[in-house]
Amino acid sequence: MNPLVTVLMPVYDTPRQLLDQAVASVLAQTFTNFELLLLDDGSSDTSTLAALEYASLTDSRVRVFRQAHRGLTPALNTGLHLAAGNFIARHDADDWSEKERLERQLSFLAAHPETVIVGSAVWMHQQEGQPLWPVEFPVAPAAVDHSFWSGNPFVHGAVLFRRKDALRVGGYRDALRCSQDYDFFWRLSQGGRGANLPETLYHYRFTAGSVSAGRAAEQALAHRAARVLAAARLRGEQEDVVLALQAAGASPENSPFRSSLKQADHLMLAGSYGAAAQAYLRLLRSRPASPLAWAKLLRLGLFQTVPAARKVCFR
Secondary structure, X not given: OOOOEEEEEEEOOOOHHHHHHHHHHHHOOOOOOEEEEEEEEOOOOHHHHHHHHHHHHHOOXXXXXXXXXXXXXXXXXXXXXXXXXXXEEEOOOOOEEOOOHHHHHHHHHHHOOOEEEEEEEEEEEOOOOOEEEEEOOOOOHHHHHHXXXXXXXXXXXXXXXXXXXXXXOOOOOOOOOOOHHHHHHHHHHOOOEEEEEEEEEEEXXXXXXXXXXXXXXXXXXXXXXXXXXXXXXXXXXXXXXXXXXXXXXXXXXXXHHHHHHHHHHHHHHHOOHHHHHHHHHHHHHHOOOOHHHHHHHHHHHHHHHOHHHHHHHHO
């Protein structure tokens, strides 16, 4: 009998300690009728490969699929087509979930069949697991719809949706290598309703080597392109991803300096304080009169030395 839920977890050279924690949190779920699809996107790290092998031998619900490295977006689309479950629960390989996550999200969708995607509030953590703060996201569908215009109202690894709905909208756009979830969730929500549970059911880890830190400029470009595409849908026009990316690149918002500041912020949140300081100093050398760069460097010092003030000084 097919599982009701596929937990889709793409993996690419994830450190074993983090991957083991992510897998263990899924296998400990109170809802048990699921498969854990570990989609290895061409990992070469021996510890990652060992963790995948161990997971597949530990629990019969674990299925490992390996492919040549193609990137996150193609891996996600492969996972959508390989999934055996009627529902897809996304999960990142370096995060972890509370044990009631699947049970709570499935119960919500059963009680609200008009909802096509459900996420949750999320705890943010540094790379080594130190807690930062919980983050709440829009709960009601109307608030979710409105918030898309300013940013992603979901955390990618924290969502659950129906596989048939994901395939109906065409899955993730291959042309978007970053922020593919933002565009995908927006299209998905426009075919029904989106919601978040107020409980913190997922734990998100900032890592120094993540996509958000290493490709901040491309991520910002894809965010703007998603808004261009959403505006075209609103006007009833045909969507053109190539033209949307071109328009996003020509936007006044396309600032490499600000993208680099965001990258440095991410390093700070990950706890890589030395790398963050070097990044801020490089930006100050390029723009010594920038009050924003000076403020962020000063904030780094406060963030590092006064943990109790972290949430206030970052917000």
